[in-house]
Amino acid sequence: MRTPTVLAGMALAALLSTPAMAERDQAENALEYRQGVFNAMAWSFGPMAAMVKNKMPYDAALFTKHAERVAFLAHLPLEGFIPDSRVGDTTAxxxxxxxxxxxxxxxxxxxxxxxxxxxxxxxGDLDAIRPQFGAVGNSCKSCHDDYRTE
Ligand code: HEC
Structure with missing residues (x-):
């Protein structure tokens, strides 16, 4: 009957002995999370930008799919900017x-x-879409100008 207690004690010791390492991992995880979200937003930006610039035929359903993805993803990155996570290859x-x-x-x-x-x-009106796509792009840029090192 003693074995579970011993194992529990060992697990607790392991948890307590590496607090610094655990924090480091959380910061790295947060960095990967927010960069991943931003890269997913950029992925959807590509085809929308191409359509707005007439470099790709306008496909209303495809445009809306990507616009909805960006609208959803926009809620996510803030959560990844946890305290003390200016680590690794961050440009923040x-x-x-x-x-x-x-x-x-x-x-x-x-x-x-x-x-x-x-x-x-x-x-489905590209002429109405164009200025609003510009407004979204400006919202990205105005933050990057102030908060990114490159
Ligand atoms: C409120 C601020 C803010 C807004 C708005 C914002 N970004 Fe960023 N973005 C950042 C910061 C800060 C970083 C750097 C993250 C890091 O490296 O820690 C970043 C990084 C990125 C990266 C590079 C990710 C990597 O792997 O290094 C891409 C791509 C990107 N953003 C795209 C976008 C797009 C597209 C939009 C608009 C739809 C956008 N961002 C809006 C602040 C913002």
Missing amino acids: KQDVWDNADDFKAKMETMIEESARLATISKG
Whole structure:
């Protein structure tokens, strides 16, 4: 009957002995998570940009699919900017954490503009879509200008 107690004790010891390592892993996980989300957004941006610039035939259903993905994904990256996660190959400036309210406000702008784009895209009118696609692109750029090192 003693074995479970011993095992539990060992597991507890393992947990307690590596707090620094566990934190490091969480920061790396957060970095990968937010970069993954941003890359997924960029993936959907590609075909939309090509259609807006007439480099690819306009396909209303395809455009809406990507607009809806970006609108959904826009909610996700903020969660990945956990404290002390300016690690690894990040391009995030320290200002992300120092000016957290402004950073969050810029995320909100992206969320609103991308939701609007998804709605407008359902109308199937590329001329109406174009300026709203521009507004979403500006919401990305205005944050990158302030909060990315490159
Ligand atoms: C509120 C700020 C903010 C907004 C809005 C924003 N980004 Fe970013 N983005 C960042 C930051 C900060 C990083 C750097 C993340 C890191 O490396 O830790 C980043 C990184 C990226 C990266 C590089 C990911 C990598 O693997 O290094 C891509 C691609 C990207 N963003 C695309 C977009 C697109 C597309 C939009 C708009 C639809 C957007 N971002 C909107 C702040 C933002």
